[in-house]
Amino acid sequence: MSTAPARMPADQVVHDAGYDDRPPEPSRRMEVAVAVVAVVFMATALVLAQRVELRREAVPGQVDARFLPEMLALVGLALAGWRLVIAVVASPDGREDQERVQPGGYLRVALTVLASVVFIALWDQRTVTALGYRTELFPIITLLLLVVLVWLYGGRGVRALVIFPVLMTAGIYLLFDLLLRIPL
Amino acid sequence: MNAVTEGLAALLTMEVLLSMLLGLMLGLLVGALPGITATMAVALAAGFTLTLDPIPGLAVLLTIYVAANFGDRVPAILVNTPGTPASIATTLDGYPMAKQGKAGLALTASALVSALSIFVSMIVFAAAAIPIATLARDYFRSPELFALVVFGLSVMIGISSRSVLKGMLAGVFGLLLGTIGVYSATGEQRFTFGNINLTQDGLSFIAVIIGLFGVAELLDQMLTHHEHKIKPISSLGRWWPNKAEYRRSAKPFGIATGVGVVVGLIPAAGGDIAGLVGWDRARRASKHPEEYGKGSIEGVVAADSASSATLGGSLTTTMALGIPGDSVMAVMIGSMLIWGLRPGPTLFTEQPDLVVSITGIMIAATVLSLAVSLVRLRGMVRLLDTPNQYLWPIILIFCIVGTYATTNNIFTVGTMLVFGVIGVVFKRVGVPAGPVVLGLLLGPIAEENLSRTLVLAQARPVFDVWSPVALFLLALSLFSLLWPLIRRAFARGRGRGVGEPVVAEAVDDGLGDPEAAARRSRTSTPVAPPTDTGDSTPESPANLIPDREQER
Numbered sequence: 001m002s003t004a005p006a007r008m009p010a011d012q013v014v015h016d017a018g019y020d021d022r023p024p025e026p027s028r029r030m031e032v033a034v035a036v037v038a039v040v041f042m043a044t045a046l047v048l049a050q051r052v053e054l055r056r057e058a059v060p061g062q063v064d065a066r067f068l069p070e071m072l073a074l075v076g077l078a079l080a081g082w083r084l085v086i087a088v089v090a091s092p093d094g095r096e097d098q099e100r101v102q103p104g105g106y107l108r109v110a111l112t113v114l115a116s117v118v119f120i121a122l123w124d125q126r127t128v129t130a131l132g133y134r135t136e137l138f139p140i141i142t143l144l145l146l147v148v149l150v151w152l153y154g155g156r157g158v159r160a161l162v163i164f165p166v167l168m169t170a171g172i173y174l175l176f177d178l179l180l181r182i183p184l
Numbered sequence: 185m186n187a188v189t190e191g192l193a194a195l196l197t198m199e200v201l202l203s204m205l206l207g208l209m210l211g212l213l214v215g216a217l218p219g220i221t222a223t224m225a226v227a228l229a230a231g232f233t234l235t236l237d238p239i240p241g242l243a244v245l246l247t248i249y250v251a252a253n254f255g256d257r258v259p260a261i262l263v264n265t266p267g268t269p270a271s272i273a274t275t276l277d278g279y280p281m282a283k284q285g286k287a288g289l290a291l292t293a294s295a296l297v298s299a300l301s302i303f304v305s306m307i308v309f310a311a312a313a314i315p316i317a318t319l320a321r322d323y324f325r326s327p328e329l330f331a332l333v334v335f336g337l338s339v340m341i342g343i344s345s346r347s348v349l350k351g352m353l354a355g356v357f358g359l360l361l362g363t364i365g366v367y368s369a370t371g372e373q374r375f376t377f378g379n380i381n382l383t384q385d386g387l388s389f390i391a392v393i394i395g396l397f398g399v400a401e402l403l404d405q406m407l408t409h410h411e412h413k414i415k416p417i418s419s420l421g422r423w424w425p426n427k428a429e430y431r432r433s434a435k436p437f438g439i440a441t442g443v444g445v446v447v448g449l450i451p452a453a454g455g456d457i458a459g460l461v462g463w464d465r466a467r468r469a470s471k472h473p474e475e476y477g478k479g480s481i482e483g484v485v486a487a488d489s490a491s492s493a494t495l496g497g498s499l500t501t502t503m504a505l506g507i508p509g510d511s512v513m514a515v516m517i518g519s520m521l522i523w524g525l526r527p528g529p530t531l532f533t534e535q536p537d538l539v540v541s542i543t544g545i546m547i548a549a550t551v552l553s554l555a556v557s558l559v560r561l562r563g564m565v566r567l568l569d570t571p572n573q574y575l576w577p578i579i580l581i582f583c584i585v586g587t588y589a590t591t592n593n594i595f596t597v598g599t600m601l602v603f604g605v606i607g608v609v610f611k612r613v614g615v616p617a618g619p620v621v622l623g624l625l626l627g628p629i630a631e632e633n634l635s636r637t638l639v640l641a642q643a644r645p646v647f648d649v650w651s652p653v654a655l656f657l658l659a660l661s662l663f664s665l666l667w668p669l670i671r672r673a674f675a676r677g678r679g680r681g682v683g684e685p686v687v688a689e690a691v692d693d694g695l696g697d698p699e700a701a702a703r704r705s706r707t708s709t710p711v712a713p714p715t716d717t718g719d720s721t722p723e724s725p726a727n728l729i730p731d732r733e734q735e736r
Contacts, residue, residue, distance in 0.1 A: 021410075034613045038353055045360055052374050063635040065367035065374055068627075069360060076356040083349045093346055093614055099408035101612075108406045109608070116584065116601055124594045146577050153406075155573035164574060172585055176232065182589045 023096045031087035038080035046073035111152055119145045138177075138184040143169045191540025194239045195548070203233075203240040204545070207247025208552050214248070214268075215255020217570060221268045222252035223511040224398045228579075230390055230519045231586025238523040243545050245519060249512050250302065250549035253455070253492055254557045257294040261287055261484075270455030270491045273463045277476065277483030284479050288420035293433065295557040296425075297485045298492040301441045302550045305496025308445050310543045313532055317504035320529035326636035327650050331657035333630040336451040336507035338661035340622050348668050350615045358623020359630070361387055368628070369635060381595040389518040390590045391600040392624055396617040397511065398583045399600065400607025402576060407608070409572060425481065433485040436466035440490035447490070448497020454510035455491030462490020499542065503527050506629070514621050522590070 049069035058064035122141045127134050146165035155161060176182045194200075207229070214225035225248050233241040252268055260271040261278035274294065281290040324332065337359075341351035364375045365386025376382040425433070440462030447458035466486030467476040476483045498509025506528030508514035517527050525531060525538075532539050587600040607617055641649045650658075 030613060034350075034615070042356075048375060053372065055370070055372060058370075063369070063631075063638055065370055065372040068631045068634070069363045069374060072356050072360050072363070076353060076360070079349060079353050079356065083347075083353065086349065095614065097346070098612065098614075099404075101407045102410045105407035105409065108409075109403050112403065112406060112580070113601070113605060116580065119584070120594060120597050120601065123597075142581065146581065149577040149580065150573050153573040153576055155571075160573060168578065168581065172581060176585055176589060182232075182235070182585075183592060184585070184588075 020100055020102075022100060023098055024100050026092035026094050028087065028092045031092045032084065035080060035084035035087045039077065039084055042073050042076035042080050046070065046077060049073050108152065112149065115145060115148050115152070136184070139169055139173055142172060187536040188540050191537035192544055194537065194541050195243075195544045197240075199237075199240045200243045200545075203236065203243035204247045204549060204552065207244040208251045208549065208556060210244075211248035211251025211253075211549075212255040212553065212556060215252035216258045217575065221397070221401065221511075222249055222256075222270070223393075223515060224401055224579075225252060226512050226515045227390070227394045227397050228582050228586050230515055231394070231582075231589045233519060234390075234522050234590055238520070238525055239541055241519065241523060242516075242542065243549075245516055246542065246545045247549040247552070249516075250495065250546060251553045251556075253302070253495065254295055254298055254553040257291065257298070257488060261290045261294065268455075270459060270494075271488075272456050273459030273487035273491065274484060276463060276487060277478070277480050278487075280477070280479030281481065281484060285419050285421040286479070286481075288423040289425060289429075289481065290484050291420070292423045292558065293425055293429070293481055293484050294488045295554055297433065297437050297489045299550050299554040300437065301444060301489040301493035302495050303547065304441050305445050305448060305493045306543055306546050306550075307496070309496035309500050309546075310539060313500050313504045313539050314536055316500060317529045317532040320505055321533050323651075323653060324529055325651075326633040326640065327654040328657070330630055330633035330637055331650075331654040331661070332505060332507060333626045333633070335657045335661045335664075337619065337622055337626060337630075338664045339451050341619050341665065346614060348665060351619050352665070354610070354615050354617070355619035355623045358620035358625075359627040361392070361620070361624045362627025363631070368632070379595075381593065387624065388587075388591060388596045388599055389624060390515075390522075391587050391596045392603045393515055393518060393621055394583050394587050395600040395603025395605075396607040396610075396621060397515075398579070399604025400611055400617065402579050402583070403604060403608040404611050405572070406576065407612075429481050432482055435469065436482045436486035437489045439466045439469055440486040441493045444490035444493025445497050448494030448509060449501055450497075451501050451505075451507040451509060454498070455494045458494045459487045459491035462493075463487045466490075495546065499546070503539075503542065504529065504532060506531075508622065508625070511618060511621070514618075514625060517625060 049066055049072075052066045052069065054064055054066065058067075119141055122137055125137055127136055129135075143165050146168055147161055150160050150164060155164070173184065177184045210225055210229060211222070214222065226245050229244055229248055233244045236244070253270060256266060256268040256271040257274050257278065260266045260274035261282050264275050264279035266272045266275055278290045278294065281287065320328075320332075337355050341348060341355050364382055366373055366376075366383065373383055443462040443465050444455075444458040447461060448455075463476070463483060463486045466482060467473045470476065470482055472480065472482070494510070498513050501507055501509040502513040502517060504527075506517070506526070508517055520527055525535075583600065583604075584597055588594065588597050590596060610617055610620075637649060
């Protein structure tokens with residue numbers, strides 16, 4: 001049940017610049033949370049599987065549409081329960097195979113996901129009509145997305161915020177829309 | 185002769201040549217950029233190869249697969265950071281060689297033995313694929329196919345996670361995802377919630393894999409990014425080995441290639457495991473084992489021969505049995521299904537010319553990759569400096585548009601993004617993505633064959649339905665899941681002596697997905713060089729790699 005001791009290479013230290021390259025510490029709280037989420041997920045799946053509508057009864061020996069989801073959810077529930085017990089009573093898993101989250105990391109990811117969601121929502125509109133002209137949204141929002149992302153990741157200046165997004169947008173549009181004929 | 189001529193003739197078109205050049209460029213690029221795995225690249229390319237015919241499409245994907253295998257050695261040797269998980273073992277001797285001013289020699293030796301071992305593995309593929317497929321077609325009925333799927337899934341679970349329980353949960357999650365949509369036997373809907381996109385085809389496999397392997401990896405890099413970098417070694421030294429070095433390389437090449445071919449045939453076991461096991465086997469057989477881990481050319485040759493030799497075996501398992509040999513092959517199966525090709529026992533028996541075409545593509549891709557590697561290695565070194573402010577947006581936008589291209593449906597893009605977020609959460613909490621993908625891919629096949637088997641079982645005795653082959657595969661599945669427990673008991677019995685190699689078990693990254701190897705396959709965190717760590721000795725590559733939890 002024990003976790004192998006963390007083996008930290010000699011060059012992994014907290015650097016003067018504030019960069020910490022030690023792996024994250026094992027966390028019992030996280031392991032318990034993972035197990036609880038798994039239990040809830042599998043229990044929900046079991047309930048939903050039992051509610052799958054059957055138009056007709058399966059003949060004896062025949063497997064109906066509920067069989068596999070129910071069986072999987074039951075097995076999953078048992079595994080998740082077992083995992084929960086282990087998470088509570090045993091030492092938490094080592095995390096030497098992961099990198100530590102750096103300052104600003106969560107914000108960077110959250111803003112990236114948010115920008116992508118907005119991009120997808122706008123792209124779903126396909127076109128806008130303004131001043132009597134119908135305009136395709138994809139090139140415009142792709143350009144904007146690239147500008148936002150480059151800025152978010154630290155790019156500054158004309159090359160990063162203008163030339164790169166324009167060239168990338170043109171390249172993507174050429175490749176997918178004109179060459180591969182995918183309706184963007 | 186017909187199959188041979190037809191298979192080769194299919195390759196002699198300008199479209200295939202251009203496809204291979206595109207694959208070559210992409211493969212070398214992604215291989216040389218730490219953090220972008222071959223799986224991620226193939227998943228991305230799958231988005232725009234779906235519009236191609238099968239052979240040009242396969243040419244792009246297989247060439248990426250081969251070329252990434254060459255490109256990933258560059259950062260492994262120059263910055264001590266594997267370009268993909270398959271080059272983890274390369275760092276053990278490659279980086280110490282670079283520090284000794286022999287980077288050019290290490291790069292050349294690596295490229296040469298990679299090419300040779302791929303050739304050897306392709307001989308195995310060309311010779312074994314059709315017999316294995318024929319055997320499977322003639323003797324594998326529903327019970328055997330069900331058992332084979334269970335076996336593939338259990339091997340994946342057994343090797344892809346520190347915790348077998350987490351791996352099993354991931355597998356069950358993937359199998360549950362596979363039940364979303366319409367139940368093919370009766371046409372009833374499951375978990376669709378009235379959503380027409382789910383009603384039609386269930387979850388898009390390509391969207392899920394691009395999310396789990398592409399976007400998740402990208403988001404994880406964003407979480408852990410920092411400015412600290414090790415500068416690439418700039419002094420490359422001489423390039424070509426001398427006669428003595430060629431002679432020294434023969435033995436480790438032979439041993440490690442043999443290891444790689446065998447490991448490649450095991451479902452879900454990829455180049456990362458083979459590289460470490462091959463390195464260890466060659467060290468044990470060497471006259472100078474003490475030099476391993478300190479910059480030995482034998483070590484570089486062994487690591488790269490073994491990891492490259494898995495390619496043919498992986499292809500054989502994937503194409504002949506329909507069970508992915510590694511993560512790249514899992515993605516490949518998804519693409520092939522969309523092209524109307526169903527990997528499995530009937531594919532090669534019905535289309536033997538495809539074996540020839542695939543072999544031809546792999547060999548041509550290897551020759552091209554070798555040539556470009558030897559000529560353009562200096563240029564590839566510069567790729568290591570590509571700023572993330574350009575790299576990340578490019579990857580993200582290609583993930584988005586590439587996913588859209590598979591269905592022309594924005595819902596698919598949303599699915600991809602959701603699975604990207606799920607994937608990064610999984611990474612942070614130690615749940616492997618490999619079993620999820622395999623569960624999603626193999627779930628419908630398992631259900632179909634289980635259903636048929638249960639119907640058969642109503643009318644016939646148990647041992648008439650479950651043949652010895654099926655029972656053997658199910659027993660192997662159980663064994664692979666219990667193996668961590670057995671190993672722990674065995675290790676306790678031995679007291680786990682100091683320096684005892686636990687190479688294969690130390691690699692957490694079963695499907696080639698950078699679950700565990702990610703830490704060493706990003707720009708930011710290089711592998712600790714053996715010479716830098718007080719307790720690292722050539723006796724134990726596992727000293728460099730966190731020991732796997734003995735499960736639970």
